Every structure is written in C-alpha cells, then in structure tokens.
Amino acid sequence: MAAPEHEDHRGPADDASHLVVIGGRSGVGKTSTALALHALLRADDVRHAVVEGDFLDLAWPPPWEHGLDLRNLAAVWANYRELGYRRLVYTNTVSVLAAEALAAAMGDSPAVTAVLLTGSDDVVDARLATRETGEELRAHRARSAAAARRLDAAAPAGTHRLATDGETPEQLAVRVRALAGW
Incomplete structure (x- = not known):
C-alpha cells in the first residue's frame, strides 16, 4: 500500500476506525449536517470520508432484500481504508438502527x-416542500412521519439525539464532531 499523500496525526494512536452514523427522518437535515461536518473537518485537516447511504442501493426495482447497501459499503470502505482513511461519516434514514451491520x-x-x-x-x-411537490410531497411527508415514529421507538440505547429545529447544519456539525471526539 502506498503511503497516503496527506497524513492526519490527530487520529487514534492505533489503526482503529471510527464510524459516525447520522440517521433521522426525511427532511431532518442528515445530508446537510454531514456536508457541514465534512467542511469543518476539512478546514481542520482531519482525514475522513463521507458516504450517503441512500446512493449505495439506489436502483429500480429496489435491491434492499439483497443487502446491496452493505456489500457496496464494504467495497467502498476497503478502498478508503487502503488509502489510510479511518473515519467514516455515514448518513441514511435508518442508519442508527443498522449501525452494527x-x-x-x-x-x-x-x-x-x-x-x-x-x-x-x-x-x-x-x-x-422545498424539494418535493404534489403527490410526491404528500407521500414523502407520510413516509417521513412514519420513519420518525419508528426511529424514536427503536433507536438503540446510546444513540445521541439532536434536535434540528432552529439549528444550522454548521451548529449540528460541531455537536456531532464533539460526540465523535474528532
């Protein structure tokens, strides 16, 4: 393996990796928070990767029953790991429920x-409403509300809950970074 072009000496003393999963209902700010966290870490020269989980199995018909998202994550992370990355930010609606997997x-x-x-x-x-219209908006709102109820009830112990109302993605990114210890 070639040495990484960029070394981050503020990471763990060993070769351990760290996964931060950011979950929540549609429209809550997962992607915006992850992108703000990326900007914050980049500005401080902290080596990391960001993966939007929804894109790991975005296909029609949906391949969810095949675990394609996990297979694709394994392949993507192997490539990042080979290049020296140890910190991964992963976003997906139900990522907090799937953190172990x-x-x-x-x-x-x-x-x-x-x-x-x-x-x-x-x-x-x-x-x-800023990104959907008509029937798609109604359906998205219903799915989002159902996901919120499911996540609230099923999030495992130890899951950190951050309210996004009145918070900017940058403020949330600072809080997520502190929780991760990065």
Missing part, C-alpha cells in the same frame, strides 16, 4: 457513534 460491513471493527437527528413535523414538512 454497517460496522460489520466495514470489516475492521470500528468504534461507532450513532446520532439521530430529530425535527418537528412543521419544520420537516417545510423543508420537504
């Missing part, structure tokens, strides 16, 4: 920090 897919026993972003119906509905 995601960590197993990484194959290197990462430490895991699970963050569930929450938001009120009014705020999330307004955010969704």
